[in-house]
Amino acid sequence: MPRDPLIGLVGKPSSGKSTTLNSVPIELLDVAGLVPGAHEGKGLGNKFLDDLRHADALVHVVDVSGCTDAEGKATRGYDPSQDIAWLRSEIVHWILGNLMEKWGGIKRRHIAVKATAVETLQNQFSGYGSTPPIIARCLDRLNLKEPLQNWSDATIERVVNAFIDEKFPTVIALNKIDHPDADKNIAKIAKVHDAKTLVLTSAISEVFLRKLAKQGFIRYVEGSEFVDTRDDLIEAGDPDGGGLKEMDEKLKTRIENLRDMVLYRFGSTGVVQVLSRAAELLGLVPVFPVRNIHSFSSGSAGSAVFRDCVLVKRGRRWVMCSEKSWAMHHWLTRRRWEV
Structure with missing residues (x-):
């Protein structure tokens, strides 16, 4: 059976990751603390990268006040946009390094068994939680025409970057927005990152x-x-x-x-909005199951209306068989429906 989507919470020490984790009402994967050089094993680098492979999406908590350096130590005037860049760099170096170590053997096997590019890459990326559809979307995005055995190092790096975009869609939680230095840092980050990936937060x-x-x-x-x-x-x-x-x-x-x-x-503390944005990146929609389609409660008389919420993949089909079956918010008729 498919498992529930897992959102990995990442960030350097003192970014506010732990505070954010304690603020959210769902279970998250608390990825080991990140420092530059994680792909080389620095800090908890190996554990960080091992934890990361289980995530379907990431929430990167960034200290936008600029009051902590790359390793989470107290400072003033640090540029938090660097944290966003080196998180990406660590993941790229991790996957690309593993791939390039054995690329010669990968090419020879690819030719020998007459595999497709999707099949060959899936064999290599399955350890990162990949699936054939993810690989196919990566290649479609790049529109590669040349056969895999002729790929240059630059092309392989492009493939790795496309894979990361597909496998680890990331929400950037710009935390500590109430700090006096936050505004200038937010403005700088907003100029180079898609607004859909940014959420302003004050976890504390x-x-x-x-x-x-x-x-x-x-x-x-x-x-x-x-x-x-x-x-x-x-x-x-x-x-x-x-x-x-x-x-x-x-x-x-x-x-x-x-x-x-x-x-x-800012309209809110942003913590709840971070999870909503992550769900959007994963193509998930909230559904509210109820046992009573007249009172919209999830249990016996007096229970809360729309108390429970589950996230389901957009487009998934459901069948409602009777009043005793679980009905869903907004779709309260006895027929097949689609989110």
């Missing part, structure tokens, strides 16, 4: 808001731009303030600063 703000909500000081929905305090709800006409606790002046000031610097300015 998300952790703070969820903690206060759990403690009963605020009303906050993950991924939202709005935070309600007791005073807000009283002002809106609720004399009980929604049952929220009263905050001291210091906490009120922190909430106001967070609203101004993150929520009102």
